[in-house]
Amino acid sequence: MGISNRARGTRGRVAAGGVAMATALLAGLATPAMAGGNGHGHGPSHGQVRDYHLTVMGTTDLHGSALNWDYFKNAEYDDSAHNDVGLAKVSTLVDQVRAEKGKRNTLLVDAGDTIQGTSLAYYYAKIQPISRTVEHPMAAAMNAIGYDAAAVGNHEFNYGIPYLRTFEKQLDFPLLAANALDDGTGKPAFKPYVIKTVRPAHGKPIKVGILGLTNPGIAIWDKANVEGKLSFGGLVEQAKSYVPQMKRAGADVVLVAAHSGADTSSSYGDTLPFPENAATLVAQQVPNIDAILVGHAHQEIAKRVVTNTATGKPVVLSEPLRWGERLTVFDFDLNFSRGHWSVASVDSKVLNSNTVAENPKIVKLLAADQKKVVEYVNGVIGTSTQAMSAATARYEDTAALDFINYVQAEAVKADLTGADADLPVLSIAAPFNKDAAIPAGDVSVRDIAGLYIYDNTLLGIKLTGAQVKAYLEKSAEYFKPVAGPGTYPADQLTNAVTPTAPSGTPDYNYDVMGGLDQPLTYDIDLTKAVGSRITGLAYGGAPVTDDQVFVVAINNYRQSGGGNFPGVVGAPVVYNRQLEIRQLLIDWVTAHQTVDPALFSATNPDWQLTAGATPLTVTP
Structure with missing residues (x-):
């Protein structure tokens, strides 16, 4: 069976679209609110404090949901709450936020569980596996939308490590997992964190550190695929090691993408020494984290504030449900003083995918893949x-x-x-x-x-x-x-x-x-x-x-x-x-x-x- 034998890079990749460049540029120039400045986003001078507004958007637990489609009903997705799903919907929301905030003032991050869960994902794992010449539809869509980083989820390992590595190579952004360790070397098997540089229209660049943490339960759930190859440490323990490294590397803002639920619990009891759902523990026990994009639990958390016990400072958690049904929007207000940016406050909310139409560019990008998968499901x-x-x-x-x-x-x-x-x-x-x-x-x-x-x-x-x-x-x-x-x-x-x-x-x-x-x-x-x-x-x-x-x-x-x-x-x-x-x-x-x-x-x-x-x- 042949579907999408196009080599990666020849797929007609699109920029996350639907918004005129001029509109985004104007929004980017207008967004920073300058305290004591001239209102045009000029950098600090004469010791004055300047303010800047940064937005980080987040998804999680996409589970192979690229389009708003229920493959088993052979119809558009719908449920009792009338949720919509898929990256094509997310793309429209992302475009709207970028238009409002200015693309240069935004980042987009995912908290894991991307390549398993729908017939689309299954097809590209089992029927026509992705390869050097067959691109994963989720990779194509996420690249087109313009993600900056993604944490590794536990379901990423369902089809084996080689498959995951193939998917990783198809991405234009890094997969992060600070607590996934190579048994042979003892070193991280994935990049632990990335520092993204955000450049305001004027002034000193801002460094945003994004730490990825995955779920320790992988050692149990995908034992057949990871035993003897990878080990998984605790989220709190690894965050305590890497957040200071990120700060030393100049991170002005620290965001954690954690594939781990907010409410502390473990489906595996005390079988492992590290809890399955530990995002709140990370916020409480690891200093210098500003916000956590939560995943894994398939819950909707627009905003939850957790106090760090060491510093007394608030950490904002948000989880955008699942399948692209919601988009988290973190808003960071930063102050510049004495030559450094610092986070003054963080707010968050979730946007609902059922309020927008699918981005037609993403739909078109995946049309051939969708046709083949629908034929398979009905075959x-x-x-x-x-x-x-x-x-x-x-x-x-x-x-x-x-x-x-x-x-x-x-x-x-x-x-x-x-x-x-x-x-x-x-x-x-x-x-x-x-x-x-x-x-x-x-x-x-x-x-x-x-x-x-x-x-x-x-x-x-x-x-x-x-x-x-x-x-x-x-x-x-x-x-x-x-x-x-x-x-x-x-x-x-x-x-x-x-x-x-x-x-x-x-x-x-x-x-x-x-x-x-x-x-x-x-x-x-x-x-x-x-x-x-x-x-x-x-x-x-x-x-x-x-x-x-x-x-x-x-x-x-x-x-x-x-x-x-x-x-x-x-x-x-x-x-x-x-x-x-x-x-x-x-x-x-x-x-x-x-x-x-x-x-x-x-x-x-x-x-x-x-x-x-x-x-x-x-x-x-």
């Missing part, structure tokens, strides 16, 4: 021996959810080592999309993706038999009680109102659990009280005991507490490669070519709704 990747529908998955055992559980459990089991490798593996899946249907015959990427409409990643945790039963009891709260055997319409049984779900328990908070090597079987007796509905729980035909230990394949939303299921948040994590479950399903079909429910779905149901010992009949 055939395998066949199914029979149709599978999720329409009834809320209230009866279906092959559609069995398929999800099988692929999840198989992926977790293949990665287990030591004593954990001998444990039975279970898996949970929810009926996310009752409209999902896999046809008999040809199956496309879009067909498979419809089964799993969220961007959850896969984990494996250890639960006891007692915890498995408690989990299933929580799940069974989804159902309304019945008086006895009979035939019931589905809406009389599902979406029960609970104290935590006053509008009814959503479908995504009902989980089906299944076994990999042996079936996990159970009944849900709706004549019993909530908390005692699970009966006949067995694995491989033998009753599950309270102290029996299982590995359970689970999504990150559940594992982090989503739905408030018992026992999972503190459970030992034995698998976490941060791989998207939806992509795992697509990869499985691509690799196996044939989907045969006989492989993963039993003839007899593994679970059923009952009234006592009598199965219920449920109608749509």
Whole structure:
């Protein structure tokens, strides 16, 4: 398959466009506010204090979002909040800021996770990998928009270090990661920081230091790709080493691009000595940082002020959500006195991509790539021996959810080592999309993706038999009680109102659990009280005991507490490669070519709704 075999540099790269040069120049001359000066941006003289306004824009967690497109819906992206995504939208926002502030007074930075997450990114990693002659669409777009630096995210390593190095060479700006160390040399594997020189219309240039920090969890999540090659230190520890170096190198402003969330926590517990989300700790514990562009957590933080404990000075944090849905804008007010620039104040805000149109120059730049990827997503990747529908998955055992559980459990089991490798593996899946249907015959990427409409990643945790039963009891709260055997319409049984779900328990908070090597079987007796509905729980035909230990394949939303299921948040994590479950399903079909429910779905149901010992009949 051939797409975009243009050599890098011949792609018709555009300047981030849409704004007349004259307008930007005039704005650049007018922006500096001169205290005690003549209002024209002249440099300091006679000991007077001069002011200057610097703007640094930031994105993060773009995850392969170049255009405002949902590849699985084959339509423009939209969600319940009507967010838009993609670098083409970001480009328009960036142009507007540059026009307002003057391009010479602005910088543009990213906080990582760029090359994984959409079908566009997958295509250029697996179907037609980038090379010396095949440029990554994200590189082309970011170069065209005019980024100045980017931190390395954890998902940058998903496709291996050589792939990342190829991407790095295609960029017109540096990838930064002060805490990614080469195991062979002990030195940084990427540039730790860069100092950009901003030149006001008049006066002494300003040096802006940008420090990149990545996530220590890479050592766990991408162990297969980095073990023995790279090690990852703590964000605070490395920042304490490099910020003083940046100041000695003349940095007037210090900005950190941190691929690490603001709220201190770790999905991997104490497995590593360094926390996963440490941006606030960096602000508190490392002096002389003015602002931090936060990434990784997929949160929207317009502005958060953290006080540095050593200096008492404020540090401003901002995180622009994800996928190009927002653009952070840091505004730095600088004073010049005694021959030096200093930061007087920092403000920040986020701009919303859904307020602007896509930059047509970026759309045109990526048009050929987009066409090929859309054709791929709608193309055939395998066949199914029979149709599978999720329409009834809320209230009866279906092959559609069995398929999800099988692929999840198989992926977790293949990665287990030591004593954990001998444990039975279970898996949970929810009926996310009752409209999902896999046809008999040809199956496309879009067909498979419809089964799993969220961007959850896969984990494996250890639960006891007692915890498995408690989990299933929580799940069974989804159902309304019945008086006895009979035939019931589905809406009389599902979406029960609970104290935590006053509008009814959503479908995504009902989980089906299944076994990999042996079936996990159970009944849900709706004549019993909530908390005692699970009966006949067995694995491989033998009753599950309270102290029996299982590995359970689970999504990150559940594992982090989503739905408030018992026992999972503190459970030992034995698998976490941060791989998207939806992509795992697509990869499985691509690799196996044939989907045969006989492989993963039993003839007899593994679970059923009952009234006592009598199965219920449920109608749509």
